[in-house]
Amino acid sequence: MIQVNNIKKAYGSKTVLDIDSLTINKGESFGLVGNNGAGKTTLFSLLLDLIKPTAGHITSNEIRVDESEDWKPFTSSFIDESFLVGYLTPEEYFYFIGDIRNQNKADVDSLLSNFYDFFHGEILGQKKYLRDLSKGNQKKVGIVASFIGNPEVVILDEPFANLDPTTQIRLKGIIKDLAADKDVTVLVSSHDLMHVTDVCERIVVLNKGEMVKDIKTTPETLKELEAFFTV
């Protein structure tokens, strides 16, 4: 589904990401871990063509993301609050995303109905603009919005950060359900090794811009990761 070819991103002489080859298969649930500055967000930003690769390219479904916009209809993502429109209410935002992904109001409503527990009564019908919601609640909106319109690729950067424990556990369930769908490729990055091993079939470890581990998740994976990150 996603093919990374000799991608390199450098700012001046400082290389922040350098991956020779990485293939993510359709339907895979893919986890990305690494310390701050390892290049996780850089990789996701390259996947979404938000930054220009210094060398190499990424294809998604055979489409080069830096040359065509055709990957947009089947790709959906939430990286950070710069994906939210602060002056809209959560409902308006969901319907807007629905509109641009060819989902009518009823489609969006029926999708949202699956997330009432996740929203915990703090999102819908609050008469608040997104900019006035707490960080955690903003995140919930962004994550759920990325599920609208049956995307084939879902990219979530640090979805667990800023969420309360209950919501983190619920989110794990949601991502697992999503990953169970063999048509959907889920890419998740996280600092929380436990969450990531829980939800992802495959985990890649980045360190200073390089891929240092590529693991198929087994019961031993968490130990292996902990050993790697214990310095």
Add this chain to the structure above:
Amino acid sequence: MIKHFLSLEWKSFFRSASFGKNVAMKIFMVFMAFYMAISFISLGVALFYILEDQFPDINPVLKVSEFLIYWVLYEMLLRYFMQKLPVLNIKPFLVLPISDKKITNYILGKSAFSFFNFLPLFAFIPFTVVLLFQGYPALNVLLWFVAIVFIILTLNFINFIINKNDKAFIIVLVVVASIIGLQYFEVVDIPKLTAPYFYALYENPLFVLIPAALVFITYRINFKYLISRLYLDQTLKKKTKEAKTVDLSWTKRFGSIAPFLQMDLRLIWRNKRPRTQAIMCFAFALYGLFMYTTGMNRELPVMLVLIGILMTGIFMINFGQFIPAWDSAYYNMIMAQNIPLRRYLDSKAGLMMASVVFMAVITTPYVYFGWDVLMVNLSCAVYNAGINIPIVLFFGSMNKKRIDLVKSSIGNMQGMGAAQWLVGIPLMIFPMVLYAILYYTTSMMVANIVFVVLGITGLLLREKLMTVITELYRKKKYAMVHGFQQKD
């Protein structure tokens, strides 16, 4: 303490984000500051001689007193829109061991050193000095000057009150409006009526106590108001307004650009800066009323064109020049979501087009000033729609500066760059020159027809132009994404 106030005020001015990081902007600001200072000083120096020359029998101070009411009103207006109150800056002091009283005095004291308080002094000080040199009684002149300073401070504190209190604002608004109304309909001659009071400040130095008392009273009102609200959750925390959703499903008839149109309408309505600009556009429809009735404008075809371009294109210029920076806070989403760049730009063009049509329609009553006025306005509207909209979008591709929508509106230079200054040339100067050439070589009729033809040509070529512009935005995409992330 005063030394601290001044130094903080100085730093806040020169280090403010809107002061800009780029050198061109700084030079421009310094130039403007010099320009204003020098014009005010020359005004102050020249004022005495002009008045003496024009009204040899009247004491210049009395004549000045007649104008003071206008100055007061103007100051109020200017301050209300432009003077920022230093309230938010006290957050860091709340946790320091400083008494509430001191903090409050600090805020109010600080506001006394605002730039706006010094501006009029540039004119009043030279005027006072000239009066002294001309041998006017020193005591009267000096105390008159002191009284003026007190009036400045009173205005400063009144502005504080009306900015925080809607009721006070409405009261002041009604007073100001009725003063202007009474004067306009010649019910009373306001300058003549108020002049004796201002003149009394000069005639009887003891009257200086009245403005002094006003300063004291307005200061106390502010003090009481502020000290009771020195908590993070009250004045300082910005109020979260209840969101009201208006049904915008009527935009559906515009097809695929509807969702963007809805978003832009909400953008304009729910954020202070674009909202103020939109409201100003309505106000700008009255620009013609002012321009057609004064001076030579009505006779000069070049001026008619400028008025026409501005009136029908004001929203296009004001809003359009910051495309796509309005969306800078969520530009990443615009780029990563299922939004073809072309459709995004089409929707912006559509919005500007609608504004041009709208402004053209509401300015039709200017036919009252003659058919030629209407013809020029309509030709300018077509020209705006066909030529200027692509130009605005073209220059928009140079925008790389973030705009924070929640920041206040007027006097906010955020998002300004060289493009905003350059864009005026093709938008306004070029059509003026073109029109002048056509007008003087042929006739007004021909000039109008050429404008319409140009506009229609632009509309016919729209598909092509939009393709070129889209390509340009695509090329600048990474720079925009990066630039819009930079908060200052």
